[in-house]
Amino acid sequence: MAKAQPVRGTHDLLPDDFAAHREVISVARQTAATFGYREMATPIFEFTDVFARSMGETSDVVSKEMYSFDDRGGESITLRPEYTAAICRAFISNGLQQNVPFRAFGAGPMFRYERPQKGRQRQFHQIDIEIIGAPEPAADVEVISVGAEILNRLNVLHKTVLHLNTLGDPESRDGYRAALVAYFNDHRDKLSEDSLGRLSRNPLRILDSKDEGDRRIVEHAPLFGDYLNQQSQDFFGTVLFGLDTLGIAYELNPRLVRGLDYYTHTAFEFVTDALGAQGAVIAGGRYDGLIGQLGGPATPGIGWAGGIERLAMLSGATGEAPRPIALIPIGEAAETEALKIGQALRRDGFIVDQAFRGNLGKRMKRADKLNAAAALIFGDDELAKGVVQVRDLTTGDQSEVSLDGITRALAGHEGSRA
RNA sequence: GCGGGUGUAGCUCAGUCGGUUAGAGCGCCAGAUUGUGGCUCUGGAGGUCGCCGGUUCAAUUCCGGUCACUCGCCCCA
Numbered sequence: 001m002a003k004a005q006p007v008r009g010t011h012d013l014l015p016d017d018f019a020a021h022r023e024v025i026s027v028a029r030q031t032a033a034t035f036g037y038r039e040m041a042t043p044i045f046e047f048t049d050v051f052a053r054s055m056g057e058t059s060d061v062v063s064k065e066m067y068s069f070d071d072r073g074g075e076s077i078t079l080r081p082e083y084t085a086a087i088c089r090a091f092i093s094n095g096l097q098q099n100v101p102f103r104a105f106g107a108g109p110m111f112r113y114e115r116p117q118k119g120r121q122r123q124f125h126q127i128d129i130e131i132i133g134a135p136e137p138a139a140d141v142e143v144i145s146v147g148a149e150i151l152n153r154l155n156v157l158h159k160t161v162l163h164l165n166t167l168g169d170p171e172s173r174d175g176y177r178a179a180l181v182a183y184f185n186d187h188r189d190k191l192s193e194d195s196l197g198r199l200s201r202n203p204l205r206i207l208d209s210k211d212e213g214d215r216r217i218v219e220h221a222p223l224f225g226d227y228l229n230q231q232s233q234d235f236f237g238t239v240l241f242g243l244d245t246l247g248i249a250y251e252l253n254p255r256l257v258r259g260l261d262y263y264t265h266t267a268f269e270f271v272t273d274a275l276g277a278q279g280a281v282i283a284g285g286r287y288d289g290l291i292g293q294l295g296g297p298a299t300p301g302i303g304w305a306g307g308i309e310r311l312a313m314l315s316g317a318t319g320e321a322p323r324p325i326a327l328i329p330i331g332e333a334a335e336t337e338a339l340k341i342g343q344a345l346r347r348d349g350f351i352v353d354q355a356f357r358g359n360l361g362k363r364m365k366r367a368d369k370l371n372a373a374a375a376l377i378f379g380d381d382e383l384a385k386g387v388v389q390v391r392d393l394t395t396g397d398q399s400e401v402s403l404d405g406i407t408r409a410l411a412g413h414e415g416s417r418a
Numbered sequence: 419g420c421g422g423g424u425g426u427a428g429c430u431c432a433g434u435c436g437g438u439u440a441g442a443g444c445g446c447c448a449g450a451u452u453g454u455g456g457c458u459c460u461g462g463a464g465g466u467c468g469c470c471g472g473u474u475c476a477a478u479u480c481c482g483g484u485c486a487c488u489c490g491c492c493c494c495a
Contacts, residue, residue: 005468005485006486008485008486008487060493060494064419064493112495114493115492116487117487117489117490118488119495120493120494120495125495126495128495194491205493211491269495276488276490277490277491278493278494278495281495282495283494283495284495304495306495307495308495310495311495326455330453331453359452360453360455361452361454362455364454364455364456369455369456372455375454375455377454379453393456398454
């Protein structure tokens with residue numbers, strides 16, 4: 001092991017990475033804001049129970065992927081593996097049922113102990129929106145359309161496909177699940193080992209198995225459509241109609257199921273094939289039972305989470321450092337004057353770079369390397385006249401400008417403001 | 419958690435059929451050019467060849483283990 005190695009599955013976000021990261025967040029934040037979602041944050045850790053009860057003890061995340069530990073007071077604490085349960089807990093804790101429908105946007109780190117891959121890290125970051133207290137299918141349409149609009153503004157919508165399915169209401173889902181379990185039990189001798197495990201934990205997942213043998217059995221498995229009650233069908237129909245109205249394209253995918261217990265009705269994923277095996281960039285669904293399971297008043301909800309790293313990769317966003325204004329004093333008196341000029345320019349919003357050492361040539365090279373938009377050059381001669389040389393480093397044009405005219409002379413460099 | 423690939427300078431990569439001082443391009447530093455950047459030229463710094471162990475007179479090279487990344491499974495964002 002090399003020295004100073006980061007923990008497996010964690011990554012540093014250096015300034016360029018961070019700029020791309022922040023771009024995803026700010027596009028999402030702005031887009032969500034236009035729909036009335038307000039940003040909030042919850043703690044990065046919660047009582048383990050918050051996730052164990054909501055996501056289901058048998059889910060992969062809870063059973064083997066959580067960063068859980070006992071704190072010094074003996075409480076079992078877990079670094080959040082997802083945002084939804086935490087926001088729902090906050091909804092209950094703060095008595096927000098007065099405020100429904102409650103729309104929230106959040107962004108931050110999540111933690112799962114998984115085997116790292118491209119697009120899969122142990123600390124990763126998500127953007128997340130939730131709408132709580134809206135049982136109407138219009139909320140499903142809205143939440144999906146927020147996601148589509150964010151992808152659109154990030155210029156990646158065309159690289160994704162929206163997969164859509166319904167899990168129905170609890171009655172439909174339980175009925176289907178029972179039928180599936182009965183069917184697969186009759187064929188358990190032919191199921192893969194993975195699927196035998198799924199049979200007890202989450203039989204719906206067998207539908208999505210990639211195993212050849214499993215697929216042959218799945219072909220003749222009962223269909224969800226036959227178990228959806230009228231209400232669930234109507235609900236889903238309304239969602240589809242809304243998406244059609246908005247011109248949001250989707251593919252119905254009856255194999256799209258969720259690994260977490262709390263989902264009902266609409267389940268969806270924006271998937272890309274451009275990132276290898278980790279193709280879901282935004283995924284979510286309706287969770288009408290979740291808040292009740294957490295001990296709150298029965299309240300429906302729907303939302304999604306998007307992987308910031310995956311979105312940043314997909315958009316190809318690369319952070320670019322802004323172009324500063326370089327201050328290049330020559331001589332001691334000018335160094336002193338430079339402090340004052342720099343202060344004034346910064347108060348005016350400019351990004352100002354001041355080298356701490358070097359002669360004129362050195363500092364010009366540095367200014368060039370920083371991709372500075374302009375250099376302000378001044379020595380004793382200029383100070384005596386109360387001027388500075390303003391050199392445009394793109395064009396090479398240079399002119400003498402009086403001290404109180406610097407801001408005006410930099411008018412063409414709005415891109416150099418922070 | 420399971421199976422495969424990879425690991426040589428800050429970055430991208432050559433190379434060593436086991437043998438003396440391990441290379442290139444880019445980048446970095448300095449000089450040509452002590453009041454004017456980009457181009458060019460010259461010079462320089464920078465490597466425990468991922469780590470630990472084994473075999474060997476000798477290992478960066480072969481073998482084992484390990485760590486990290488990566489591809490697929492699993493799971494998901």
